[in-house]
Amino acid sequence: MAEEKKNLLEVDHLKKYFDTPRGKLHAVDDVTFGIEEGKTLGVVGESGCGKSTLGRTILRLLSSTDGKIIFNGEDITNADSKRMLALRREMQIIFQDPFSSLDPKMTVSQIIEEPLKIHKLYKTKAEREARVKELMQIVGLDERYVMTYPHELDGGRRQRIGVARALALNPKFIICDEPVSALDVSIQAQILNLMMDLKDSMGLTYIFITHDLSVVKHISDDILVLYLGKMVEMTDSDTLFENPLHPYTKALLSAIPVPDASYKGKEAEVMKGEVTSPIEPPPGCRFAARCPKATERCFKDTPEFKEVEPNHFVACLLYE
Amino acid sequence: MGEKLLEIKDLSVRYTTDGIISRAVNHVNLDLERGQVLGLVGETGAGKTTTALTILRLLPRYTSEVDGEVFFEGKDILKLSEKEVRDIRGQKISMIFQDPMTSLNPVYTVGEQIADVIRFHNEGMSKEDVQTRVDEMLKLVGIPPQRKTEYPHQFSGGMKQRVMIAIALACNPELLIADEPTTALDVTIQAQVIKMMRNLQKELNTSVIMITHDLGIVANFCDKVAIMYGGEIVESGTLEEVFDRSANHHPYTLGLFGSLPNITERTSRLTPITGLTPHPSELPEGCKFHPRCPQCMEICKTGDNPPKIGTDHVIQCHLYAEKEA
Amino acid sequence: MSKTKAPRLKKNSQAAEVWQSLIHRPAALIALIGCGIILFLALFADLLVPYDVAIRQSGKIKLLAPMTTDIYGKLHLLGTDNLGRDLLARVIHGARTAMEIGLISSLISLVISTILACMCAMLGGWVDNVIMRIVDVISCVPGMVVALAICAALGNGIPQLLVALTISSLPLHVKMVRSVALTVAKKDFVESAVALGAKPWYIMVRHLVPNLASVILINGTAQVSINIMQGATLGFIGLGVKAPTPEWGTMLADGLSYTMKDQYMVYIPGIVLCLAALSINTLGDCLRDALDPQLKGKA
Numbered sequence: 044m045a046e047e048k049k050n051l052l053e054v055d056h057l058k059k060y061f062d063t064p065r066g067k068l069h070a071v072d073d074v075t076f077g078i079e080e081g082k083t084l085g086v087v088g089e090s091g092c093g094k095s096t097l098g099r100t101i102l103r104l105l106s107s108t109d110g111k112i113i114f115n116g117e118d119i120t121n122a123d124s125k126r127m128l129a130l131r132r133e134m135q136i137i138f139q140d141p142f143s144s145l146d147p148k149m150t151v152s153q154i155i156e157e158p159l160k161i162h163k164l165y166k167t168k169a170e171r172e173a174r175v176k177e178l179m180q181i182v183g184l185d186e187r188y189v190m191t192y193p194h195e196l197d198g199g200r201r202q203r204i205g206v207a208r209a210l211a212l213n214p215k216f217i218i219c220d221e222p223v224s225a226l227d228v229s230i231q232a233q234i235l236n237l238m239m240d241l242k243d244s245m246g247l248t249y250i251f252i253t254h255d256l257s258v259v260k261h262i263s264d265d266i267l268v269l270y271l272g273k274m275v276e277m278t279d280s281d282t283l284f285e286n287p288l289h290p291y292t293k294a295l296l297s298a299i300p301v302p303d304a305s306y307k308g309k310e311a312e313v314m315k316g317e318v319t320s321p322i323e324p325p326p327g328c329r330f331a332a333r334c335p336k337a338t339e340r341c342f343k344d345t346p347e348f349k350e351v352e353p354n355h356f357v358a359c360l361l362y363e
Numbered sequence: 364m365g366e367k368l369l370e371i372k373d374l375s376v377r378y379t380t381d382g383i384i385s386r387a388v389n390h391v392n393l394d395l396e397r398g399q400v401l402g403l404v405g406e407t408g409a410g411k412t413t414t415a416l417t418i419l420r421l422l423p424r425y426t427s428e429v430d431g432e433v434f435f436e437g438k439d440i441l442k443l444s445e446k447e448v449r450d451i452r453g454q455k456i457s458m459i460f461q462d463p464m465t466s467l468n469p470v471y472t473v474g475e476q477i478a479d480v481i482r483f484h485n486e487g488m489s490k491e492d493v494q495t496r497v498d499e500m501l502k503l504v505g506i507p508p509q510r511k512t513e514y515p516h517q518f519s520g521g522m523k524q525r526v527m528i529a530i531a532l533a534c535n536p537e538l539l540i541a542d543e544p545t546t547a548l549d550v551t552i553q554a555q556v557i558k559m560m561r562n563l564q565k566e567l568n569t570s571v572i573m574i575t576h577d578l579g580i581v582a583n584f585c586d587k588v589a590i591m592y593g594g595e596i597v598e599s600g601t602l603e604e605v606f607d608r609s610a611n612h613h614p615y616t617l618g619l620f621g622s623l624p625n626i627t628e629r630t631s632r633l634t635p636i637t638g639l640t641p642h643p644s645e646l647p648e649g650c651k652f653h654p655r656c657p658q659c660m661e662i663c664k665t666g667d668n669p670p671k672i673g674t675d676h677v678i679q680c681h682l683y684a685e686k687e688a
Numbered sequence: 689m690s691k692t693k694a695p696r697l698k699k700n701s702q703a704a705e706v707w708q709s710l711i712h713r714p715a716a717l718i719a720l721i722g723c724g725i726i727l728f729l730a731l732f733a734d735l736l737v738p739y740d741v742a743i744r745q746s747g748k749i750k751l752l753a754p755m756t757t758d759i760y761g762k763l764h765l766l767g768t769d770n771l772g773r774d775l776l777a778r779v780i781h782g783a784r785t786a787m788e789i790g791l792i793s794s795l796i797s798l799v800i801s802t803i804l805a806c807m808c809a810m811l812g813g814w815v816d817n818v819i820m821r822i823v824d825v826i827s828c829v830p831g832m833v834v835a836l837a838i839c840a841a842l843g844n845g846i847p848q849l850l851v852a853l854t855i856s857s858l859p860l861h862v863k864m865v866r867s868v869a870l871t872v873a874k875k876d877f878v879e880s881a882v883a884l885g886a887k888p889w890y891i892m893v894r895h896l897v898p899n900l901a902s903v904i905l906i907n908g909t910a911q912v913s914i915n916i917m918q919g920a921t922l923g924f925i926g927l928g929v930k931a932p933t934p935e936w937g938t939m940l941a942d943g944l945s946y947t948m949k950d951q952y953m954v955y956i957p958g959i960v961l962c963l964a965a966l967s968i969n970t971l972g973d974c975l976r977d978a979l980d981p982q983l984k985g986k987a
Binding site: 089090197199227228229230231232233235236239254255256257258260261294295297298299300301302303304306307313314315317318 | 406407519521522549550551552553554555557558576577578579580581582583584602603606607618619620621622623624632633634635636637639640
């Protein structure tokens with residue numbers, strides 16, 4: 044067994060609620076996990092599960108309602124703006140939509156150079172330009188795109204710009220918010236490979252947020268499944284696919300259409316109903332209304348998220 | 364084997380904007396029988412949506428040029444008058460679009476929008492009959508008929524798409540064209556919608572052209588598959604033929620399968636296709652896939668299109684021509 | 689990897705593209721020329737015709753029809769007015785006055801409203817509320833009434849007119865720029881800059897303003913012509929510009945008493961005003977057409 048590696052990031056009972064006219068929206072509700080340096084945590088769930096909010100709250104782009112964020116041993120939950128400025132060099136984010144995440148009025152090199160300018164990393168323009176070219180090479184962007192504008196490029200290249208920009212400050216930790224969802228299948232594969240290569244060569248730690256289970260399997264060491272802001276299952280990648288425990292995880296997995304002709308007409312157990320509202324949710328398990336195995340108790344008691352097998356956590360009354 | 368419902372012969376579509384010509388569809392041949400489901404697969408820019416729009420004569424009038432023939436129930440749609448085409452739309456051939464968020468008119472109730480298409484094609488129908496049909500359709504797609512007085516914004520994405528399907532099927536069309544109907548939906552909702560579409564298709568014996576880039580959906584729902592690239596059909600056949608890993612395939616098909624992160628297989632690294640899909644205004648010479656093909660030969664780079672090999676399982680590639688010779 | 693050229697369409701920056709699409713449209717070209725002429729007259733009025741000629745009165749050569757030579761042997765292309773002032777000279781210098789009024793007030797208004805709109809979008813909360821309520825109050829009072837009040841209180845003159853016009857054009861600008869700024873502020877690239885540690889003012893200047901260029905330009909051109917007309921209207925009723933400053937509106941007013949016999953005194957300033965407003969408005973419209981496809985963001 045390898046020695047206990049220190050967790051680069053620890054999230055402790057993190058909550059993020061939004062105020063709406065109809066009450067509090069529980070976007071992220073009591074999330075706790077830790078990620079070792081160099082590992083990738085996949086955060087999976089459908090729309091409204093809070094995964095994007097979680098990412099932004101960890102990065103302090105949104106202020107948390109409760110709980111702690113501990114980065115590299117330091118509690119940054121309430122760090123002031125000066126400390127955050129320094130921390131931003133170590134924690135970065137790659138966005139989902141390559142069409143809206145780049146300023147249409149800036150050239151490729153200006154976009155990649157911006158972080159260097161904000162943090163005053165290099166003294167001369169020439170040094171900055173050299174670094175920009177280096178970054179472009181790392182992400183596989185041909186040098187001749189230096190003066191082009193984002194709208195002249197396709198989704199795959201734009202996403203590479205986003206990656207280059209995130210890498211500019213040499214961060215340790217990157218939150219990838221659905222970075223390949225908006226791309227064509229063959230480009231998705233290219234970008235995923237790029238991200239995996241970078242992880243190895245630069246020793247990065249990722250949180251990989253996605254709704255696509257098949258994508259997350261390739262890139263993640265561990266996977267956390269969220270439903271309406273709550274953690275429902277967490278374990279390592281292989282185990283999640285081989286032995287899913289939570290009914291929601293099982294339903295997610297069976298809902299994925301498999302590109303295999305022998306699956307035709309196979310009646311997958313399809314979940315009934317739609318996601319219930321995250322505003323002032325009633326007590327009990329959030330998934331109860333749609334769960335094929337729900338009992339009366341599920342609507343009253345809130346299941347606890349606990350370890351039911353070694354390194355396999357579930358929040359389900361079935362396992363209590 | 365009755366008469367074919369739809370026969371597309373040598374269809375080519377060109378767009379001209381700002382002086383630039385985009386060859387969106389190039390010499391496409393497709394056919395479909397009654398009750399069959401065809402999966403039209405390809406990535407962005409392959410020409411799938413253009414093909415679909417051509418069938419319904421929905422292309423922009425002044426910037427597009429069409430060559431070829433599209434036979435529906437024996438008649439060439441491209442030669443019909445506007446009125447005849449309008450009669451077909453919504454009644455014989457219906458289409459559902461990708462984004463349910465914007466496909467429904469926000470100022471009319473859902474019931475009114477379904478009723479509209481019924482009234483349009485059934486001029487003498489009484490109000491009660493129309494409403495009965497509306498209720499029938501809502502039940503068919505799994506929405507309680509009481510909700511017909513609600514507005515689109517009161518429905519979730521998945522339910523809006525069901526409403527779209529209800530509208531499309533209201534007049535019991537022979538052919539339904541679905542353009543990436545579940546791309547914007549969550550995967551569990553997608554599963555519900557696909558399951559519903561499959562059941563409806565069987566019950567009503569509607570033919571479907573399912574446009575998608577998701578090979579998983581194709582495997583779940585389609586009888587035949589046609590793979591498009593650069594405006595051409597590079598491979599087509601039955602579902603079993605195209606998905607049979609041991610058979611011959613077009614290199615693009617192989618590339619597509621290789622790019623897929625597959626949850627049932629253990630692979631550590633994906634094998635994407637190198638390069639990018641060409642823009643329809645800048646298609647390569649010779650075989651349109653040759654710049655990205657791992658098995659590109661000299662003959663692929665120039666001259667004519669590669670020949671089509673095979674009778675039922677057709678592959679457009681020089682590789683198999685040689686083997687056959 | 690194949691050498692995929694980017695589609696030929698967009699190799700240049702937006703500004704170059706807009707220019708290209710403008711000069712290829714006949715209407716835009718004509719409008720550009722019209723505006724160019726007005727600007728030229730405004731800038732070089734003194735070189736073309738001394739200011740003195742525009743204001744010097746002379747009883748002996750009054751009310752001469754266009755294309756008449758006066759008793760001194762000088763040809764008056766547009767005739768003279770009731771005080772013997774050469775109308776061509778007055779039109780040329782009037783262009784300068786019009787530009788001063790229209791352009792400067794619009795510019796000031798645009799600068800102030802852009803700053804306010806960006807503050808609303810970036811800072812939100814009570815800042816947004818306060819600014820919008822102030823703007824609402826201003827917009828309650830019709831522009832003309834504001835102008836009248838200011839001119840009545842502070843007297844006639846171009847500076848007073850500028851203040852009046854700037855204030856009355858603020859609400860529309862702030863609202864329009866703010867609504868676009870709000871959309872831009874929500875975009876991922878703004879969030880991306882925040883995630884890098886950029887400060888709000890930096891984001892406003894570096895990211896918001898360049899993306900507001902389209903709406904500012906379109907609004908701005910419309911406002912220039914509105915303000916010129918407003919200035920002319922005020923001049924027509926005797927407010928704003930002090931005599932003997934040549935100003936097209938005042939010239940119109942002067943010509944009112946002569947509509948029976950010397951109609952040219954009304955036609956000339958009237959036609960000039962129309963052409964000026966038409967050119968500027970058309971240019972604004974064509975700019976909108978040229979910028980809009982990019983506003984929608986072609987992938």
